[in-house]
Amino acid sequence: MQYKQLIITIITSFLITLILGPLVIPILQRLKVGQSIRDEGPKSHLKKSGTPTMGGLIMIAAIFITTLTSGNENKDLYVVLFATISFGLIGFIDDFIKVVLKRNLGLKAYQKLIGQIIVAIIIAIYQSYVSVSGTKILVPFINEYVDLGIIYVPFIATVVVATANSVNLTDGLDGLASGVTLIVSSFFSLVAMNLGFTSIGVFCGALTGACLGFLKFNAHPAKVFMGDTGSMALGGAIATVAILMNLTLIIPVVGGIYFVEALSVILQVTSFKLTGKRIFKMSPLHHHFELMGWKETKVVAVFWSVTLLLCILGLFGLN
Numbered sequence: 001m002q003y004k005q006l007i008i009t010i011i012t013s014f015l016i017t018l019i020l021g022p023l024v025i026p027i028l029q030r031l032k033v034g035q036s037i038r039d040e041g042p043k044s045h046l047k048k049s050g051t052p053t054m055g056g057l058i059m060i061a062a063i064f065i066t067t068l069t070s071g072n073e074n075k076d077l078y079v080v081l082f083a084t085i086s087f088g089l090i091g092f093i094d095d096f097i098k099v100v101l102k103r104n105l106g107l108k109a110y111q112k113l114i115g116q117i118i119v120a121i122i123i124a125i126y127q128s129y130v131s132v133s134g135t136k137i138l139v140p141f142i143n144e145y146v147d148l149g150i151i152y153v154p155f156i157a158t159v160v161v162a163t164a165n166s167v168n169l170t171d172g173l174d175g176l177a178s179g180v181t182l183i184v185s186s187f188f189s190l191v192a193m194n195l196g197f198t199s200i201g202v203f204c205g206a207l208t209g210a211c212l213g214f215l216k217f218n219a220h221p222a223k224v225f226m227g228d229t230g231s232m233a234l235g236g237a238i239a240t241v242a243i244l245m246n247l248t249l250i251i252p253v254v255g256g257i258y259f260v261e262a263l264s265v266i267l268q269v270t271s272f273k274l275t276g277k278r279i280f281k282m283s284p285l286h287h288h289f290e291l292m293g294w295k296e297t298k299v300v301a302v303f304w305s306v307t308l309l310l311c312i313l314g315l316f317g318l319n
Contacts, residue, residue: 028055033100052225055227058210062209076244080203088230113161117161124160131244137247140317160239166262171231181207183307187315195245
């Protein structure tokens, strides 16, 4: 019965996204909220300039409507919705400043970080008080719990912020972040239902359906980009569902693509500042493969495939 409900939730969110897409995208086009493309990026991306962004609003709306009409409301569901909408709002403000007010840099880095940290701390404190495991988290593959004690809140807050920004960095190719998150959210929906976290499973089903529907408009050649509005919301959502199930340490496994994308940027910046040399042709990592001659669709397909394999590995890690 639970899995039937999960399927219904996925289909509902998928259909809502398909309905909202043709309604919202023309509005974004009329408002001229087009994506700006960096000149130093892959030349093949220049033709994407002007493509509507902030399409993450479509996914957020679909998730919100689907979950709140599912009949599974509880505190955990409200917390993960809070995380999704809050991170989405931070991304929306950043997008609005960049594409509507025409200030290319958007929010200052410290402004985004302060907002993200506040939301992340609220999530961490909530979980430390309501979880039956307290400040313990599960270690995958050995299936033992470790008690983080007083470092629980700062650790969890760091994971939330890092995950949100990693998903944001992953959103650089048509269908990349939405496809990777589709697979990761499918993993968490199955795990949640299996562990008895029905409301979280329903949320993940809504997230899965929204990502699947969004791919209709975001797959190559993209008719709309999710913008920071969408990528921040997705990152906040993925981090929070893992945390609410005490599965924080599974994120680097199933979200390995997010991790390597962020790591590639860190390594690139560090190497250039210390030695004046770059490790990659360009970061994040997906651009490195593009500049090596891979077609955009090939990079996306490979990253999706790797994510699928990592999620299968993650299932073994929780058994």
